[in-house]
Amino acid sequence: MTDETNCRCPWLDLSKPDYVKYHDEEWGVPVYDDKKMFEFIILESAQAGLSWYTILKRRAGYKEAFANFDVEQVAKFDQDKVEQLMQDTSIIRNRAKINAAINNAKVFIAIQQECGSFSNYLWAYVNNTPIINHFKTLADYPATSDLSDKISKDLKRRGFKFFGSTICYAHLQACGILNDHSESCFRKHICYK
Secondary structure (H helix, E strand, O other): OOOHHHOOOOOOOOOOHHHHHHHHHOOOOOOOOHHHHHHHHHHHHHHOOOOHHHHHOOHHHHHHHOHHHOHHHHHOOOHHHHHHHOOOOOOOOOHHHHHHHHHHHHHHHHHHHHHOOHHHHHHHHHOOOOEEOOOOOHHHOOOOOHHHHHHHHHHHHHOOOOOOHHHHHHHHHHOOOEEOOOOOOOOOOHHHO
């Protein structure tokens, strides 16, 4: 039997059990649920300029601070709520990112109304079929792609903030629209069975 520690993605820090759990159970699994998509949008937008692990460690704090990732509630946050969140040590206290989360919630709802769901909007870019990449080494992993450029440009046009192509690419990976598990990773084929 192969030792699973030797067949995970090369970017994964195996010394962090919570990071390994996220990789093994969530990353790259196709997401169709709007609430989960919105959660990843908040978390990945917060990540801008930081490591994903920095945000992952604060995930529970974000869940509490952002109304259990209820997009309707977040869209109604006012400046008093922003000030409250600026004092919340369980999240990254960045005013621009907090305001972006509220703004993005409003745009997210508009997309839901237009497309039936945010999931419909996003998955339509790939004809509802995950793109399976074939990476072998850490150097193979891009920060962006033509797809993330296209989606982030459209979302920016619609009013999204803190969601450039790099963050968009991370979102596509997290939501399984891109299966970027390495060729040797034991999760590679599990995610798209």
